[in-house]
Amino acid sequence: xxxxxxxxxxxxxxxxxxxxxxxxxxxxxxxxxxxxxxxxxxxxxxxxxxxxxxxxxxxxxxxxxxxxxxxxxxxxxxxxxxxxxxxxxxxxxxxxxxxxxxxxxxxxxxxxxxxxxxxxxxxxxxxxxxxxxxxxxx
Numbered sequence: 381x382x383x384x385x386x387x388x389x390x391x392x393x394x395x396x397x398x399x400x401x402x403x404x405x406x407x408x409x410x411x412x413x414x415x416x417x418x419x420x421x422x423x424x425x426x427x428x429x430x431x432x433x434x435x436x437x438x439x440x441x442x443x444x445x446x447x448x449x450x451x452x453x454x455x456x457x458x459x460x461x462x463x464x465x466x467x468x469x470x471x472x473x474x475x476x477x478x479x480x481x482x483x484x485x486x487x488x489x490x491x492x493x494x495x496x497x498x499x500x501x502x503x504x505x506x507x508x509x510x511x512x513x514x515x516x517x518x
Contacts, residue, residue, distance in 0.1 A: 401506060407494040412484065414499055418508060422477035423446055425470070427484055427495050428464070435483025441466035442475070454479070466496045475510045487514060 399418040404411055410429050414469030417424040428435065443450045449471040451464050463482025471478045484495055503509050 405498045407491060410491060412495050423474060425477040426481040429484045433483050434481045436463055437481045438467040439463050440471035440478040442471060462492055473509050
């Protein structure tokens, strides 16, 4: 079940507008809801299952000098890290700063992996991921 909602600030292209996409998917009898907001140099994503609560929120960004990704908890405790791994991998995959709010059941790694897979598939279809490196050019 997919309900894309796209709203561009000024009717321009991807670079100068705010784009919002919402969709839902069923995984193992659990309905997962997603919202993606594409800003200039960052992506906000929300994953929820039982309610429209925000859940735990994480920020992930590339850090120098090694281009590794750092993740921090913005909202919620550090004891529930359901979305921190997803946020880290999204930042690596997209090259954007990521804000991820995650409200899916704890201790369900299969559901978490499926939610991440569906989110990444949507980001790829929207063109928000960077191409995979084919090889280094020197």
